[in-house]
Amino acid sequence: MAEDEEPGESAPPRKTDVLFGPGTDWRTEASVNYGPSEVAYQSGFRRAAFHLARHVCETGRGQDFLIYPIVYLYRHHIELALKSIIDIACCLLERELTARELKTLGRHDLAALWQLARPLLNPVAALDDSPGLPADDLDDIDSYIRQLHAHDPDGQRFRYATTAKRGPSLRPDLQHINILDFANALERLADYLDAIETWFDHVAEQAAEMRAEEASGLW
Numbered sequence: 001m002a003e004d005e006e007p008g009e010s011a012p013p014r015k016t017d018v019l020f021g022p023g024t025d026w027r028t029e030a031s032v033n034y035g036p037s038e039v040a041y042q043s044g045f046r047r048a049a050f051h052l053a054r055h056v057c058e059t060g061r062g063q064d065f066l067i068y069p070i071v072y073l074y075r076h077h078i079e080l081a082l083k084s085i086i087d088i089a090c091c092l093l094e095r096e097l098t099a100r101e102l103k104t105l106g107r108h109d110l111a112a113l114w115q116l117a118r119p120l121l122n123p124v125a126a127l128d129d130s131p132g133l134p135a136d137d138l139d140d141i142d143s144y145i146r147q148l149h150a151h152d153p154d155g156q157r158f159r160y161a162t163t164a165k166r167g168p169s170l171r172p173d174l175q176h177i178n179i180l181d182f183a184n185a186l187e188r189l190a191d192y193l194d195a196i197e198t199w200f201d202h203v204a205e206q207a208a209e210m211r212a213e214e215a216s217g218l219w
Contacts, residue, residue, distance in 0.1 A: 042080040046190055049073035053183035063179055070179060072158040074186040075110070075148055079155060081193040082113040088200040089120035092127060092207065108155030114145045121196065128203050137192070144189050 023029055032040075052070050056063045083105055090097055097105070104112045118141075122132035150171075152158060157169040 038080070038084065042077060042084065045073045045080065046077040049077065050183065050187070053179050056179045057183070067177055067179060068158045070183065071152070071177070072155075074183070074190070075152055075155060075158070077190055078148070078186070078193065079108060079110060079113065081190065081197060082110070082117050085193065085197050085200065086113070086117050086120065088197065088204060089117070089124045092124050092200065092204055093120065095120070109149070109153065110145050110155075111149040111153070114141070118142075124200055124203060127207075128199070133196075141189065141192065144185065 049070050052066050052073070055061075056066055056070075086097075086105065089095075101116055104116055118138060121138070125132040151174055156163070160169055163169055
């Protein structure tokens with residue numbers, strides 16, 4: 001596959017082709033099923049979105065086709081980040097999720113996920129003797145989540161052209177999306193959420209170290 005090759009220029013499939021497994025060029029060989037796979041999934045979707053957006057911005061080509069995977073991939077990264085933050089926060093706060101909240105974690109509703117995540121943030125910050133996240137920052141995230149939810153409430157609108165009821169996936173008033181502006185905005189949101197996740201991971205590591213020291217009798 002050449003870098004400038006367009007889809008549709010490949011040879012036909014052959015039954016001897018191996019789809020999953022090591023190949024002939026180690027530089028293109030990916031390792032899977034190792035380490036913290038959640039991190040690889042979460043980072044992978046963001047990286048793919050970033051590279052697609054950069055391709056459009058650098059070449060001015062493919063925007064009418066690549067916009068769908070770009071929005072889908074960025075949105076999915078945000079979904080995974082929110083779910084990870086919720087998991088870590090609940091663990092730190094020793095808070096058990098209700099049956100309804102567990103259903104929310106199993107779905108793709110960004111608004112519901114953010115509604116679950118936001119009240120957990122400052123209580124976790126308090127564990128680290130931090131004054132918490134600025135209210136203005138959280139309101140700004142609210143705005144991003146509302147906009148994403150308005151155009152893609154279920155994570156499927158940029159994945160399929162039609163809904164399960166065979167209607168159009170996208171709202172008729174949505175006619176244009178500037179990929180440069182969208183990608184820059186989603187990178188800001190991803191950076192902020194990833195920083196929260198890294199912070200909470202650090203708090204969790206400190207808590208684990210303290211428990212280990214207490215168990216060893218050093219405290």
